[in-house]
Structures are given as structure tokens and as C-alpha cells.
Amino acid sequence: MVGDRLVVHDLVVDDECAVRVVSERTQAGEDASKVVRDAVEIGTRVLDREQAAANSEYVKTEFERASRELESQFTEKARLVAEHFGEKVDEVFGPENGQLARDLERRFGDGSAASVQNRVRELVGEALVKSREDLVRQFSAADGANPLADFKAGALESINQAANRSHATQRALLEKLAELQKELQALRDEKDKLEEIDAERERGTAKGRDFEELVAESVDALALRQGDVAESVGDQKGAAGKTGDVVVAVGACDGPPRGRIVFEAKDRKLSRPTAMAELDRALTDRDADFAVLVVPTEAELPAKLQPLREYNGDKLLVVLDAEDATGLSLEVAYRLARARVLMARGGEGVDGAAVHDLVERALASMEDVRKVKSHLTGAKTNIDTAYRVVDEMTLRVRAHLADVDALVFAGDPGEQAVPPDDQLEL
Incomplete structure (x- = not known):
């Protein structure tokens, strides 16, 4: 190294x-x-x-x-x-000779006088007996010591007053119901007469037919009575499109038509601009002089537009209710549109002032018809409401009486039990 x-x-x-x-x-x-x-x-x-x-x-x-x-x-x-631990556990938790088993037996065993449940049972029994005796003494007294004396007197007086008011109200309601039933019967008779007049036309309308077919048939029936010719053209293309479902040639049964009316059927709600544009297209596509928009209910009318009111001098809206056997609204709209077309064409024998006066009268009569129908609906609603009010008042009175009986008999177990609600007399 x-x-x-x-x-x-x-x-x-x-x-x-x-x-x-x-x-x-x-x-x-x-x-x-x-x-x-x-x-x-x-x-x-x-x-x-x-x-x-x-x-x-x-x-x-x-x-x-x-x-x-x-x-x-x-x-x-x-x-x-x-x-070591096993021995200690056996000493404490042994099932026979364990310290814990002996203590539990002494504290909770049924044969032990010092057991918890026996002591609790004795204390609860003593407290219940004392409380029951105190309550019986207090609520059995007829003097001021009984806290329910004034309450029972006041409750009985209130119940009697409520029963008297209920009887008076029921008598008034029954009298009113009798009058309403008479009015309803008269209205039903009138309705039956109107239904008999239009029964033949109703039988010709199939239940499963859609709204467009219903409008076409209704317009055709009106045109036939007026000497006009109605044609369903919903599937035929016009000048620019297929807008316009029914076209009426005014006076076509007697010679050349003196004008044309187009009917557009819509079973859904349109906005005001859309509805007006739809009627303008119908006038153009069908070369018509007047356009009528037909909807099934007032809910489908465009916003801020009223039925049987002219717009722009050549448009009209009307409601055709399939359940209305008379079809009066559609007939008024048809005749109003027909009169406007004849006046615009200067037909012979057409007095403009007279036509205007008659149109106003017809519209006023239609308003009366609408009011009568509204009263019919309101009368039925009032009758149903009156029956519900009477039932609710009866249940409340019976509940008050049951509460009074329960309070009166609560202190004496030997008193007669409260009868069922259906056996109480007002």
C-alpha cells in the first residue's frame, strides 16, 4: 500500500x-x-x-x-x-354468581320489595289516586270553586244561539233553493224547446268530426237557408296558399255571386297580429270580400279581440261551441258578414241605415243571450255552494254538542255515554 x-x-x-x-x-x-x-x-x-x-x-x-x-x-x-381478565369478568358478569347479576336481581326483580318497578308503581298509584280525588272534588262543585262553571254556562248559551241562527239560515236557504229550482226548471224547459228545434241538425254532426268539418257543415247549413253556396276548400290551394277553409258565394243560387265570404277555422289560440295576418291571407288566397275567424271557445280568441266585432271593415271573429245546439253566434256572424258584402257591392234594395240598425239590435240580443247563459251557470254554482254551506254548518253544530257532552260527563264515569253524531238533535 x-x-x-x-x-x-x-x-x-x-x-x-x-x-x-x-x-x-x-x-x-x-x-x-x-x-x-x-x-x-x-x-x-x-x-x-x-x-x-x-x-x-x-x-x-x-x-x-x-x-x-x-x-x-x-x-x-x-x-x-x-x-386474569376472564376471571375478573366472571366475577362481575357471571350469569349465576356474578356481582352484576345479583345487583340487577335485587334492583329489578319482581320478588324484591326494593325493586325499581315496584317502587315506581307504588308512587304512580299514589299520585294518580290523589290527583283523581282532587279533580273530582274541584269539578264536582257547583259554586265558584269549579273553574268550568262559567265556561259550561257560556258554552250552552253560545250553542243555543248558534242553533237558532242555523235554523233561521237553513229556512232562508231552503226558501231560496225552492225559488232557484223553479227558475231552473223554467230554464230547462226553454232549453229543451231549443234543443228540439235543432235536434235534426245535431244528429247530422258526427261526434268524432274535427272542428274544421263542424265549421264547414254549419256554414253550409246557413248558406243553404240564405240562397248562397258554401264550398269547403281547406285542402285546395288558392292564389298563394291554402289559408281559408270555407268560401261562401253570396247569392250564387240565384245567379252570379254578388260577393265572397271566407271562413277560417282555428282550434288553437293565436296572437292578435297572427290572427289578422291569417285573415288577410285568407282574403287574398280565396279572392274574398270578407273574412271570418271561427274558434271553439272564447279562450281561443286572440288577446284584446272581441267576438262579433268588425275589424278593419272586412274581418270578424266568432265562437262556435260544439255543445251549443242553436249555433246562434255563427249565424249572427254569417249574416253580418253577408250584409257587409252586399252593402259594399251596392246590391239593389239594400238600405245601409236599416241594415246597421238591425245589426245593432242583433248584437244587443246576442248580449242578452250571453247574460242568460251566465245566469244559468251562476245559479247552478250558487245552489251547489248553498248545499255545501248547510252540510258544513251541521257538522260544526254537532261537533260543538259532542264537545259539551264530553266536558259534562268527564268528571263522572257513571254518566251515560255521549250518543253518536247521527243521533244528536239540533
Whole structure:
């Protein structure tokens, strides 16, 4: 050893592998001393690693041996501790001789006079007896000592007053109901007469027909009575489109038509601009002089537009209710549109002032019809409401009487039981 260097003199190595490697490297042009130096360095590192591995294996073996010894010692200690705790648990929690079982038997056993349930039963019984006696003495008194004396008197007086008011109200309601029934019967008779007049036309309308077909048939019936010709053109293309479902040629039964009216059926609600644009297209597509928009109910009318009111001098809206056997609204709209067309064409014998006067009268009569229908609906609603009010008042009175009986008989178990609600008399 020379400092941090290793010097080897006259070293002879007989290892066949070392001789072969040095020979091959020398033939390849490498320095023999460098090859030997590399072999020594590499071998030294290999020996160092082998020694480290041997040391690790030793440490591992020693650690495993120590672990086995520690585990054996811990197992023995754990067994001793478990046996000790088992003995203590048996002393306390043993099912027969345990301290806890003896204490529980003494505190909660039925045969023990000091048991909790027996003491609680005795205390509760004493408290209930005393409370019952106090309540009976207090509520049995008829003088001011009874806190319910004034309440019972006031309750009976209030119930009697309520019963009297209920009787008076019921008599008034029954009288009013009798009058309403007479009015309803008269209205039913009138309705039956109107239905008999239009029964033939109703039988010709199939229940499953859509709204457009209903409008076409209704308009055709009106046109026939007026000497006009109605044609269903909903599937036929006009000048620019198919807007307009029914076209009426005014006076076509007697000669050349004197004007044209187009009816557009809509079973859904349109906005005001859309409705007006729809009627304008119908006028253009069907080359008509007047356009009528027909809807099934007032709910489908465009906002801020009224039925049977003219707009722009050539448009009108009307409601055709399938359940209305008379079809009066559609007839008024038809005749109003027909009169406007004839007036615009200057037909012979048409007096504009007279037509205007008659139209106003017809519209006023239609308003009267609407009011009568509204009164009919209101009368039926009032009758149903009156019956409900009477039933509710009866139930409230019976409930008050039942509460009074319960309060009166609560203090005396020997009193007669409260009769059922259906046996109480007002």
C-alpha cells in the first residue's frame, strides 16, 4: 500500500479466464496493464458487494430470530392477561354468581320489595289516586270553586244561539233553493224547446268530426237557408296558399255571386297580429270580400279581440261551441258578414241605415243571450255552494254538542255515554 494506491510486484495469476480476457484485449490493441488494472478494480467491487450481501443476510437472520423470541414472550404474556381478565369478568358478569347479576336481581326483580318497578308503581298509584280525588272534588262543585262553571254556562248559551241562527239560515236557504229550482226548471224547459228545434241538425254532426268539418257543415247549413253556396276548400290551394277553409258565394243560387265570404277555422289560440295576418291571407288566397275567424271557445280568441266585432271593415271573429245546439253566434256572424258584402257591392234594395240598425239590435240580443247563459251557470254554482254551506254548518253544530257532552260527563264515569253524531238533535 502506497498512500491511497495499491502496488503489486511479481504477481502471477494462473486463472484461465483472466489469462484469456487479457490475451484477447491485448490482441485487440489494448494495454495489458490497463486490462489487469480494470480486472482488479472490477473484482474488488464485486467482492465488496458480496460482503455487503453477506452482512445483510446475517442481520436478517438475527432479526427473524429475535422476532420469534419476542412473539413467543408476547403470546405467553397475552395468555396470562386474558386468563386474569376472564376471571375478573366472571366475577362481575357471571350469569349465576356474578356481582352484576345479583345487583340487577335485587334492583329489578319482581320478588324484591326494593325493586325499581315496584317502587315506581307504588308512587304512580299514589299520585294518580290523589290527583283523581282532587279533580273530582274541584269539578264536582257547583259554586265558584269549579273553574268550568262559567265556561259550561257560556258554552250552552253560545250553542243555543248558534242553533237558532242555523235554523233561521237553513229556512232562508231552503226558501231560496225552492225559488232557484223553479227558475231552473223554467230554464230547462226553454232549453229543451231549443234543443228540439235543432235536434235534426245535431244528429247530422258526427261526434268524432274535427272542428274544421263542424265549421264547414254549419256554414253550409246557413248558406243553404240564405240562397248562397258554401264550398269547403281547406285542402285546395288558392292564389298563394291554402289559408281559408270555407268560401261562401253570396247569392250564387240565384245567379252570379254578388260577393265572397271566407271562413277560417282555428282550434288553437293565436296572437292578435297572427290572427289578422291569417285573415288577410285568407282574403287574398280565396279572392274574398270578407273574412271570418271561427274558434271553439272564447279562450281561443286572440288577446284584446272581441267576438262579433268588425275589424278593419272586412274581418270578424266568432265562437262556435260544439255543445251549443242553436249555433246562434255563427249565424249572427254569417249574416253580418253577408250584409257587409252586399252593402259594399251596392246590391239593389239594400238600405245601409236599416241594415246597421238591425245589426245593432242583433248584437244587443246576442248580449242578452250571453247574460242568460251566465245566469244559468251562476245559479247552478250558487245552489251547489248553498248545499255545501248547510252540510258544513251541521257538522260544526254537532261537533260543538259532542264537545259539551264530553266536558259534562268527564268528571263522572257513571254518566251515560255521549250518543253518536247521527243521533244528536239540533
